[in-house]
Amino acid sequence: MTKIGVLALQGAIREHIHQIESLGCKAVAVKTVEDLNGLDGLILPGGESTTMRKLLDRYDLLEPIQALAQQGIPMFGTCAGLILLAKKITGYETPHLGLMDVEVERNSFGRQVDSFEVELSIPSIGDDIPAVFIRAPHIVSIGDHVEILATYEDRIVLAKDGQFLGCSFHPELTEDVRVLQYFIDMVNEFTKTSKAKTNSI
Template sequence: MIKIGVLALQGAVREHMQSLEACGVEAIAIKHKEELQEVDGLILPGGESTTMRRLIDKYDFMDALKGLAAEGKPMFGTCAGLILLAKHLIGYNEPHIGVMDVTVERNSFGRQVDSFEADLAITGVADDFPAVFIRAPHIVDAGENVEVLCKHNGRIVAARDGQFLGCSFHPELTDDHRITAYFVEMVKEAKQKQLV
């Protein structure tokens, strides 16, 4: 049985867990770094990236998160989670976890009042995914090995870099579980490789 964790420090944790369960896998709310040992993959949910970073530091999660990435375990960052995964952040000298070869700009679609929904064509996922954007970041630049999965109005809003998946929007705030299912397949593939 595949087990996927959701970093449960802040953000839309319950919604991600419901989406994982709808995809037929066990979801674990990760509140202590030791619990990362139990999972085959991890979702970093949307929320507020600055607050999340403070909590990651407060509860001493950073080395464990980097360790999970180094073990080859897939990680999926949505909205604030994408910011945490990015190697480069516009306006910041240091990344957070810094494992996904992308440059990200925060709040690039405006403030809370500028939130919107759009149907997106996401490579390998769906032609009509209902994406919810709330104070969303976007990927300004993607490294040469990064697969751009989706653009909205010319801006990259979903990408995959090997075991890392990131998107600007909140897939968990819809009843459409296709992008979660895509991540579940990434986790299954990674687990198969580790068993070989």
């Protein structure tokens, strides 16, 4: 069974776990370094990125997650999770995990009271996909190998950089699981490729 971890320090954790399990995968709430063992993929949920960074440092999870990325494990960041993944954050000198080759701007869609929901057409995934934006960031710029998957009002809100998927919105706050299924497909492809390499040695 595909095993997907959800960073469980702060933010929309239960909603991600519910969606993962609804798709027949095993969900693991990641609170310690030991919880990272044996994961096929990792989701970094929405929340408050500065608070999440402090908790990553407190529980010594920053470097182990970076090490997991070095192994090729797929990772999906939503909202604050995208900020954690990004290699550059507008107005800040240093990133958090610094893994995904994008620059993001925090709170670019306004404050909590400016939250809204729209439907997006995402060619790689489908049409009429509900997207909930809450104090959402957006991707300002991308590296050469990053694929833009969706935009809203000329702002990049979903992108893929190899094993990394990042979005501005909260797919887990809707009943639509197509964005998560896209990530799980990435995870399954990685697992399949890894096993093939192991068997060929």
